[in-house]
Amino acid sequence: MENNRFKIISFCKDMAFRASIFLLLLQCGMGFSQTTPSVSSEIDTTSIKIGEQIRFKIKVDADSTAQIVFPEGQTFSPMEMVEAISTDTVRKLDRITLQKIYALTQFDSGTYTIPRQQVVINGQNFFTDSFKISVATVPVDTLAQKMYDIKPFLEVEKSNYDLWKKALWILLGLVILGALAYWFLIRKKPLSEEEKVALLPPYDRALLELKRLENSKYIIQDEYKQYYSELTDIVRSYLEEDVHVSALESTTDQLIEKLELLKDAGELKLDDDTIEQFKKVLQTADLVKFAKSKPETSVAEQDRRVIEQIVIKTKEALPEPDEEDLLQDEEYLEELSRKKQKKKWLMAGAITVGVVFLSTLVAVAYYGWKPVKDTVMGHPTKELLEGDWLNSTYGYPPISLETPSVLIRQDINLPPEVKASVKEAQAFAFSDPDALFSIGVSSTTFSSQETEPDFQNSVEQVLKSFEAKGAKNITTKQEEFRTISGTLGVKVYGSGKFTLPQSNEEVNGSYAIIIFGGKGFQQQIILNWLEDDGYAENIVDRITHSIEVKTGA
Structure with missing residues (x-):
């Protein structure tokens, strides 16, 4: 038991x-x-028309601390991703649910398979389901709607906005220069007191200066030397201008002798007493200036009055000018006016040249000699670089890029051996012979969607076309090229001797060939420019940094 x-x-x-x-x-x-994370996917429809969109949804349930990376870029090929909508997040305790929706489309009819998409969670790969999509054509009623030929390209005149803008700036500069020339040279400026006195007749000016000397403080301050110097300068200047005798450079005796000769010749009607008084004043002035003599105040004042009377009597003693003298004076004044006018224009020209020269120096110091020279003289690639740029999409599969001018569609004649493998080829180009710059863009779709592009063969064909146009010594380098969105392509670039289109002259040139592609399609950009042309290199950089391709075929 x-x-x-x-x-x-x-x-x-x-x-x-x-x-x-x-x-x-x-x-x-x-x-x-x-x-354990879980990944699921679904689509809102399995059948669309050309150009309609599918909503592809990926749902991830994982721990709230998990690191999750959703698919990016054109990973849905042959379907084309139009938009990736922002991720929707739901948290519940220590779990997180993420939902991301992609808008997909296709522009060619047929049945397509959306491949499995990879989602990375904490470094581990998870895959969604694949889906079959049917893309139907849009029915066109050709009986009710008449068909028309494609309209030809229209030439659009280039806008003259930049030309008018430059003209307005030039006009504004000329107006400013004209205003400066008028203000400083042409306009009649208010005269200073000294200028007003200088314009008076010699007689009136002498009397006015004697009056000012009378009101001066030279005598009070015992400055007799300065007083007598001005007194004699006034009378000597008057005699030189009105009597036409070299008085300023003459000694006292020489001046008196000249006046007596004029009196004896009948050209100056002065009495002997006036000349004698004048001689005494000059001798007194010489003693004050050279012997440091100091006369009485009353004597100094009396000498000033004597000189004033001498000026008055000399004016009265001068004979009346005849018609010939008046004519000579008029001609002299006209000549003087012409000289003044010429001096003004010369000064205006000098100021203008100085302003231009100074502005050029400042511009060269700030921008450098070459940019200033190219701005003034003009440079074709500089005008392209600084002109109005366009951002356009070309061909299918589409190539988007920014260019200084619109690319024109080119006619393509495919050889018979190529037509069988090519479904459609589109090419667009722009060329500026003056700038020695060209851009070419092409998109090609193959007849079979399984056909892989041959990048190497494409590059060889482009180089052969260069050689056929006279290019020599072509060097090549190759590297990966990645667009802003991350699409990977191939870039082949180098330099060589290129022949100018309108002559046999050879120049050093550079080129770049950028190719993208996948099953059933290929996209290509070709750039050609003059070597060591900084403006062209800036254009190329701007174009290549703007390239965006959609790799859906």
């Missing part, structure tokens, strides 16, 4: 142990299932 009881107890303990192990495993399994 005891033995049976012992067996029953042992059995129960064993069952309890097994039950505890089972519960532990169950809990571990439950815990593991809660931490």
